[in-house]
Every structure is written in C-alpha cells, then in structure tokens.
Amino acid sequence: MSDIKITPEAAIMRLPYQDWSTTSPSSIDAVAALEQGKVLFFPHLAFNLTDTEKTLLTPELADPKRKNISYQPKLQKLTGVAVEKQREAIQKLLAHHHRACQELVTSVLPEYRHTLHTPTNSLRLHPISAWKACNSWRKDDTRLHVDAFPSRPNYGERILRIFTNINPHGENRLWRVGEPFPELAQRFLPRLGRYSPLISWVQDKVGITKTRRSHYDHLMLQMHDAMKADMEYQNNGPQQAIEFPPGSSWICFSDQTPHAAMSGQFMLEQTFLLPVKAMKTPQNSPLKVLEAMLHKPLI
Known part of the structure; x- marks a missing residue:
C-alpha cells in the first residue's frame, strides 16, 4: 500500500x-458536504468558558476508568464524575454546551433540527496519550x-458528532482523516466475518448488547476492529492530518468519516443520532452503501 494522502479540500469544509x-x-x-463524509471545520467558533468552568479542566474530576464524563440531557443523567462536589458545576457546563449545539444545528444543519435524537454530551479531560497507554x-x-x-x-442510524477544543494552554487537537466510506468499505468488506443471528440473539440474552445486533451493526463493528488491527493501513492508507486549535469546533458523521485523534487534551463533544431517512442523500449513508455492495437489506 503506497503512502497516499487525502487532500485537505477533499476532507474538510x-x-x-x-x-x-x-x-x-x-x-x-x-x-451536502457532511453527507459526503467531509468534516465541517469552524476555525473561529469557540465555546467560551466562565472562570468557574475553567476550574473544571482537570483530569482528576473524571473517573480514570472512563474516557470521558458523559451527560444525557433528556434524562438529566451524569456519569463518570470522580469528585462529587463538582457534579453540579459539570452538569451545568454540559447542559450549556448541549444548548449551544442545538442552536448550531438550527443555524448550519436546519434540515436535521427536528429529527436528531438521543443527545449525549461529553467532557474529555484526559490527554489522548494517557488514554492510549492504559487501554x-x-x-x-x-x-x-x-x-x-x-x-x-x-x-x-447516523452518528453525528460536534467537537470543540477548549484547551486553555494553546494545544491543538490533531486528527487524521481517511478515505471516503465507499472506498473504505470496498477495501475491508471482504475481510469481515459472517453475521450470525443466533450469536446476536445470545449476546442480547446474556446482556452483552442492549438489543440484538443487526447485520449492519455486526459489519460496522467488524470494520472498526479490522481497521484498527491493520497497521499497514494505519501507517500508509489514504489519510490527511488536520489540526483543530483551541477555540475551534468541527462536525462529522463519525460512522462514515474514518478518523483518528492523535494528540490533544480538553474537549467538549456532543453526539446525536439521525435516522437515515432524514438525510438529504440517504444513499451516502454507510447502511445504504453496504446494502448496495451486498445486494440485500442489513437491518
């Protein structure tokens, strides 16, 4: 595999x-750009923290066994907090970011505003290097x-994520972004193991999964693992480095856009789910791409 680069113009808007x-x-x-797999980059869209919120930027507040502190605004549920006395302040910060993300969707992605659902906000406090070292x-x-x-x-359903670099020390968040999903699927689909409805049923019954894993979910999880296990692909596959400075935000469909977070610390992340039928171009979804390649429904 040659050392192929994805151009910035192809990866980012x-x-x-x-x-x-x-x-x-x-x-x-x-x-349209988002549904093609591009990253929407907002170099000047900062989420300004109050002085009180800035005091929350310390890894000691997060459970060391978790990647992030997580907040489900619909349920008012906060998990992953290690210091109980800071729970209320953290929840207020994440609720504030969630409201801002809802406003951004209305402004930039108005077609989605009534169909996005199951919001989860995350506060990532650990440096990427520390999380990598212990997992x-x-x-x-x-x-x-x-x-x-x-x-x-x-x-x-699509996984839409809105990220914001809130690093107070001037540190960029460095990503790598990979090839378009159809090319990715062509590359890895032949390697993926067969789907077993019986195994899916057993996993659901014993509590490994919360519901039965569909053929689609099986393929996506297998692709996730196959990509990470292939070091030749990691080193030499099509990719483009992107730096997101503090005070910037970005959006992508993280189930479609191959990505890797290489370095950085302190980030806010908002996750939504979106039904495929709510897209302008459903044929660009991973579900429809994989169904077209396999010539059968996957859910």
Missing part, C-alpha cells in the same frame, strides 16, 4: 461561523476507525 446561534444565511451547503488496541483512538457501538446497536 471550512465555515466562517463565530456564533453558535447565528442567523446569517450561508450559501454553503453544509449538509487495548480496540480502544486506541489514535488508530483510524469509523465509530460503531459495541453494546448499543443503532440499526444504521
């Missing part, structure tokens, strides 16, 4: 937004991968 709730119309079709290769997010949920099958 830069957007000039500086306000999470801007009402200024844009001629840029952000939804298995499957959890090593410095390796190119597409996102898939091992225990929570999502039956083809």
Whole structure:
C-alpha cells in the first residue's frame, strides 16, 4: 500500500461561523458536504468558558476508568464524575454546551433540527496519550476507525458528532482523516466475518448488547476492529492530518468519516443520532452503501 494522502479540500469544509446561534444565511451547503463524509471545520467558533468552568479542566474530576464524563440531557443523567462536589458545576457546563449545539444545528444543519435524537454530551479531560497507554488496541483512538457501538446497536442510524477544543494552554487537537466510506468499505468488506443471528440473539440474552445486533451493526463493528488491527493501513492508507486549535469546533458523521485523534487534551463533544431517512442523500449513508455492495437489506 503506497503512502497516499487525502487532500485537505477533499476532507474538510471550512465555515466562517463565530456564533453558535447565528442567523446569517450561508450559501454553503453544509449538509451536502457532511453527507459526503467531509468534516465541517469552524476555525473561529469557540465555546467560551466562565472562570468557574475553567476550574473544571482537570483530569482528576473524571473517573480514570472512563474516557470521558458523559451527560444525557433528556434524562438529566451524569456519569463518570470522580469528585462529587463538582457534579453540579459539570452538569451545568454540559447542559450549556448541549444548548449551544442545538442552536448550531438550527443555524448550519436546519434540515436535521427536528429529527436528531438521543443527545449525549461529553467532557474529555484526559490527554489522548494517557488514554492510549492504559487501554487495548480496540480502544486506541489514535488508530483510524469509523465509530460503531459495541453494546448499543443503532440499526444504521447516523452518528453525528460536534467537537470543540477548549484547551486553555494553546494545544491543538490533531486528527487524521481517511478515505471516503465507499472506498473504505470496498477495501475491508471482504475481510469481515459472517453475521450470525443466533450469536446476536445470545449476546442480547446474556446482556452483552442492549438489543440484538443487526447485520449492519455486526459489519460496522467488524470494520472498526479490522481497521484498527491493520497497521499497514494505519501507517500508509489514504489519510490527511488536520489540526483543530483551541477555540475551534468541527462536525462529522463519525460512522462514515474514518478518523483518528492523535494528540490533544480538553474537549467538549456532543453526539446525536439521525435516522437515515432524514438525510438529504440517504444513499451516502454507510447502511445504504453496504446494502448496495451486498445486494440485500442489513437491518
């Protein structure tokens, strides 16, 4: 495999937004670019922290066994906090970021505003290097991968993520972004193991998964692992490095866009799910791409 680069123009669309709730119309079709697998990059869209919120940027507040502190705004549920006296302040910060992300969706991705669901906000406090050092290769997010949920099958729904670098020390967050999903699927699909409805049923019954894993979920999880296990692909596969400085934000469909987080610390992340039928171009979804390649339904 040759050392192939993805051009920045192919991987990224830069957007000039500086306000999470801007009402200024844009001629840029952000939804089309996003559904093609591009990263929407907002170099000047900062999430400004109060002085009190800045005191929360310390890894000691997070459970060392968890990648992040997680907040489900619909359920008012906060998990992963190691210092109980800071629980209320952390929840307020994540609720604030969730509201800002809702406003950004209305501004930039208005087609999705009524169909995005199951929001989860995360505060990532650990440096990427520390998380990598104490986890298995499957959890090593410095390796190119597409996102898939091992225990929570999502039956083809899209994983939309909004990221913000809130590092107070000027440290960029460095990513690698890989090839378009159809090319990725062509490369890895022949390597993936067969789907077993029986095994899926057993995993559900014994509590390994929260619901039965569909053929689609099986393939995506296998692809996630196959990508991370292939060091030749990691080193020499098609990819482009991107730096996200403090005070910037970015959006991608993380189930579609191959990505790897190489370095950085302190980030806010908002996750939504989106039904495939709510897309402008459902044929670009991983579900429809894989179904077209295999000539059969996968859910």
